[in-house]
Every structure is written in structure tokens, then in C-alpha cells.
Amino acid sequence: LAVVLLLAAGAMADAAAPRRVNVVLLGATGNLAEKYLWQGLYNIYADGLVGGEQLAVYPAATKGAEHAAPKLERILANNV
Numbered sequence: 523l524a525v526v527l528l529l530a531a532g533a534m535a536d537a538a539a540p541r542r543v544n545v546v547l548l549g550a551t552g553n554l555a556e557k558y559l560w561q562g563l564y565n566i567y568a569d570g571l572v573g574g575e576q577l578a579v580y581p582a583a584t585k586g587a588e589h590a591a592p593k594l595e596r597i598l599a600n601n602v
Contacts, residue, residue: 542578543575543576545577545579546582551585551590551593563577581594
């Protein structure tokens with residue numbers, strides 16, 4: 523099961539400074555993330571739906587980096 527948490531940092535900071543939207547993607551190498559979430563996050567970014575803010579995605583998975591990194595590379599290559 524993948525869960526997406528959106529955290530907007532700096533909302534009350536300097537109004538002229540660009541805001542940053544952080545997305546923590548739990549279950550980033552799972553089936554749901556592979557089929558839908560990565561493509562959806564890319565579409566949100568590509569369509570400019572973050573309102574000119576910076577978008578950072580932090581993937582998290584239960585497997586170690588040695589397993590997750592190649593799988594994430596494959597997912598991103600196939601879906602975005």
C-alpha cells in the first residue's frame with residue numbers, strides 16, 4: 523500500500539521566496555506506485571499544478587537501497 527504525504531514548507535516564510543512542495547512516497551517500489559503514482563506525480567509536475575513551486579519527491583520502501591535503486595530507475599524509465 524502506498525501513501526503520499528504532501529508537506530508545503532515555508533508557507534508563512536518570505537512571500538517572495540519560492541515555496542517547496544515535498545512529497546514523501548511510502549511504498550515507492552510497490553505495484554500501485556509503479557502503475558499509477560510515479561506517472562501521476564510526473565503529470566502534476568509537468569502540468570505545472572504545483573503553482574511554480576519547487577517539487578521534491580522522497581521515495582521510501584521496505585527494501586534496501588541496493589534493491590530499490592535499480593527498480594526505481596526502471597519504473598521511472600518506463601513511466602515518465
